[in-house]
Amino acid sequence: MKKVLLLSTILGVLLCIACNRMNADVAHKNHEKSEETIKKSSKTLSEEFKKYWYAGHAEITSYALEQVRYGEIRKGTAALIYVTEDFLPNEQVKADNSNPKNIPVLKLNATKKFNTGIYPYSIMQSTFYPVSDNQHAIKVSSSIQEWCGHIYAQLNNRDKFDITAHSYFQNEADQNFSLDKAILENELWTKIRIDPDHLPTGNLAIIPSFEYSRLKHKEIKSYTAKASINKNGTTTSYFLEYPELKRNVTITFNTSFPHEIESWTESFKSGSGPTAKELVTKATKIKRIKSAYWNKNSNNDSTLREDLGL
Numbered sequence: 001m002k003k004v005l006l007l008s009t010i011l012g013v014l015l016c017i018a019c020n021r022m023n024a025d026v027a028h029k030n031h032e033k034s035e036e037t038i039k040k041s042s043k044t045l046s047e048e049f050k051k052y053w054y055a056g057h058a059e060i061t062s063y064a065l066e067q068v069r070y071g072e073i074r075k076g077t078a079a080l081i082y083v084t085e086d087f088l089p090n091e092q093v094k095a096d097n098s099n100p101k102n103i104p105v106l107k108l109n110a111t112k113k114f115n116t117g118i119y120p121y122s123i124m125q126s127t128f129y130p131v132s133d134n135q136h137a138i139k140v141s142s143s144i145q146e147w148c149g150h151i152y153a154q155l156n157n158r159d160k161f162d163i164t165a166h167s168y169f170q171n172e173a174d175q176n177f178s179l180d181k182a183i184l185e186n187e188l189w190t191k192i193r194i195d196p197d198h199l200p201t202g203n204l205a206i207i208p209s210f211e212y213s214r215l216k217h218k219e220i221k222s223y224t225a226k227a228s229i230n231k232n233g234t235t236t237s238y239f240l241e242y243p244e245l246k247r248n249v250t251i252t253f254n255t256s257f258p259h260e261i262e263s264w265t266e267s268f269k270s271g272s273g274p275t276a277k278e279l280v281t282k283a284t285k286i287k288r289i290k291s292a293y294w295n296k297n298s299n300n301d302s303t304l305r306e307d308l309g310l
Contacts, residue, residue, distance in 0.1 A: 045131065049194075052258050053106065053131075057290040058083035061260065062308040063283040067114045069121065069215075071270065071279065076114025076121075077310050078283045080261060081293070082193060083107050087128055092139045092156050104131045105138060106190050112211075119147035125211055129190035133198075136161075137187035142210030153210045153220065155184070161207075163220060172217065182222040185209045185240065185249070189261070192238065192251065196259050199238055201227045208242065212266070218245065231255060235262060246276075260288060 058081055065076040086095040086102035095102045105128045112123040125142045141154040149168030156162045160178040167173055182205045191199060205222040213220045226241045233255070240249040247268040253261045266281040286309040296304055 048257055049131075053084045055290075057292050058294075059258075059260070059288065059290055060293060060308065061288040062286040062310050063263070064286055064309075065112060065114060066280075066282040067112060067121075068266075068268075068279040068281045069114070069116050073279075074114040074116055074121075076112060077286075078110070078112045079308070079310065080189075081109040081111075082190075084131065087138055089138070092128075103138065105129055106131050106193060108190050110189070116146070121146045123211055125186060125209065127184075127186045127190055129187050129194070131194060133191065133194050136181055137184055137190070140184060140186045140210060142186075142214065144211070144214055151214050153214060155210075157181070165220065167214070169217070172214075179207070179221060182207050185212075188238070188240075189251065192253050192261065193259050196229075196236065196238070196253065199227070199229060201229060206240065206242075208245070208247070212247070216245075216268075261285075 061080045063078040063080070065074075065078040067074045067076055084104060084106055086098065087093070087105045088095045089101060089103050108125075108127045108129070110125045110127075112121070114121050122145045123143070126140065127137050128139045129137045136157050137155075138157045139155065142152070144151045151165075151167040151169075151172070153163065153165040161181055162178050163175070165172060165175040183200055185206055185208050188199065204225050204227055206225040206227075207220065207222045208218070210220070212218070223242050223244055226243075228239045230237045230239065235252050236255045236259075238251045238253070242248070245268065247266070249264070249266050251261060251264045253259045263282070263284045265283075267278055269276040269278050287307060289304070289308065291304065293304075
């Protein structure tokens, strides 16, 4: 009897080891296939693109902000910081070292600062989008800080969109869930800079920006939206309309390369029927510079903030 039990245990261990090896082999093959797909789908970057985005500088643009919050317009500032970097495909963080397996991305850090009465708001969204423009953003994160507390949400692009969210609000406290892949509003701001001629249009399923979802306490999921483009000489406007959310977003950028974003608006209706009130958030460019800002951290460099109007 003891021998039978011992043999059963040994067989179980061997089967477990074999299964683990098979799973590891499958995972390794899937990873190699994923990397091969990325390489095959990568498009050739123009010399114009490489000269602008791979010169060792970030593009920093400051904006005068009129932000709707609690039914009123709040004056503040916003900034869009675009920079290219290498990204690790599995860990989905910035790569410290050069490696052929790294994914080149265009990163956007979008920030807002404004006050609501006595207390301040600070918002930041980060999007990491492949310059190959062959898949969704690899990662999106968002954080909101104000005196009541803070909120954080992160999306990782894996087999599905894996989302982790934390909030001081009871109904949003700690969440881990997955979504089927859809267009991300956050990624459209980076796609504009890479290939605006192929922005998605028509009736689409779009996941709204994390900033909007958290400020308005809306479920993070895809909503039906209609997207359109209007070229007006030197500038082009990309328009998103979300009927269910009663929300519209317009991003205006320069038609010619490098397609810098000049302004944007976000409007939504409060209430329903003929008495519904439309509230509009606006951001208008103050100044744009190219700078290796990560090296500009001495007290003497603070003059650059004055130049940007921040």
